[in-house]
Amino acid sequence: MCDQGPGVPPTGRDRGVMMKKISLALSIIAVCLVFSTNLLYAQSQGKTVPAKKGKEKIIIEFVAFTDQFKKYEVYPWETLKLDDFQRSFAEMTREGKFEDWVRSLTGTATNKNRMIQAFKQKFVLIVSCKPHLCDTAQVIVLYDPVKKHAYGLYAANGKFHFFGQPSDNIRDLLNILLVEEFKAVYRGES
Numbered sequence: 001m002c003d004q005g006p007g008v009p010p011t012g013r014d015r016g017v018m019m020k021k022i023s024l025a026l027s028i029i030a031v032c033l034v035f036s037t038n039l040l041y042a043q044s045q046g047k048t049v050p051a052k053k054g055k056e057k058i059i060i061e062f063v064a065f066t067d068q069f070k071k072y073e074v075y076p077w078e079t080l081k082l083d084d085f086q087r088s089f090a091e092m093t094r095e096g097k098f099e100d101w102v103r104s105l106t107g108t109a110t111n112k113n114r115m116i117q118a119f120k121q122k123f124v125l126i127v128s129c130k131p132h133l134c135d136t137a138q139v140i141v142l143y144d145p146v147k148k149h150a151y152g153l154y155a156a157n158g159k160f161h162f163f164g165q166p167s168d169n170i171r172d173l174l175n176i177l178l179v180e181e182f183k184a185v186y187r188g189e190s
Contacts, residue, residue, distance in 0.1 A: 058118060058119075058169070058172055058173055058176060059118060060116055060117075060118050060173070060176065060177075061116060061117045061118070062114055062115070062116055063115050063116065063117050063122065064115065065115045066115075069115060069122070069124070069145050072085070072113055072115070072124040072143070072145060073112055073113060073114075073115075074112055074113060075109055075112050075113070076105040076106075076107070076109045076113065076126045076127070076128045076141075077104060077105045077106045077109075079105060079113060079124070079126060079143075080104065080105055084145070084148050085124075085143055085145075085150065087148075088143065088148055088149055088150040088164075089105075089141070089143075089150050091150075092150045092151070092152060092163050092164040093152075093163065095163040095164070095165075096154070096161055096163055098154065099130070099137070101128070101130055101131060102128075102139050102154060105126065105128055105139075105141075106128075106131075107128035107129050107130055107131055107137075107139065108128065108129050108130070108131050108132075108134055109127060109128045109129075111127065113125060113126050113127075116142075116177075118173050119169055119173075121144060121146075122144075122145070122146070123142040123143060123144055123145075124141075124142070124143040124145060125140070125141075125142060125177065126139075126140070126141040126142075126143065127139075127140055127141075127177075127181045129182070130156075134182070134185070135184075135185050136156065136157055137154075137155065137156040137157070138154075138155045138156075138178060138181075138182050138185070139152060139153070139154045139155070140152065140153045140174055140177050140178050140181065142166075142170065142173070142174065142177075149164065150164050151163070151164035151165075151166040151170050151174065152164050152174070153171075153174040153175065153177075153178055155178060162174065
């Protein structure tokens with residue numbers, strides 16, 4: 001940056017030019033980071049995620065609970081008090097060997113269940129992770145309150161297990177939701 005040669009300290013003018021170039025470079029990097037973060041947020045909240053070749057786009061919308069489904073707007077462990085969900089969830093978890101916190105949905109949950117819409121269907125989104133070890137084990141459950149069917153993705157120590165016999169579209173949706181809900185773990189943001 002300085003034309004004075006090696007070993008010659010830069011002058012005040014040269015330092016000023018160097019600082020402007022560094023500031024410009026840092027500004028460009030900051031803008032790129034903000035843009036990429038907003039793009040990722042827009043894809044998860046907004047709704048459109050690029051589809052794999054030959055697959056349809058997955059559009060996810062977080063929607064309000066209608067009066068008909070308001071009873072599902074509770075914490076994950078409280079969902080098991082609802083007979084229709086409890087039957088479907090119990091049937092689904094028979095497919096694998098799960099820890100007690102998964103079977104009882106008593107893991108750490110920072111939010112109540114939320115309602116999402118994808119593939120022109122509404123699902124109750126239930127998110128939980130292993131108490132004190134959220135970075136090692138998580139569970140995402142989608143419950144279709146109309147069809148009374150639950151689908152899930154259990155992730156533990158780098159291994160992923162789908163249960164509830166989800167279609168390919170539902171598997172993709174569960175994967176996207178897992179990464180979005182546990183960004184710090186899956187995007188290295190912790």
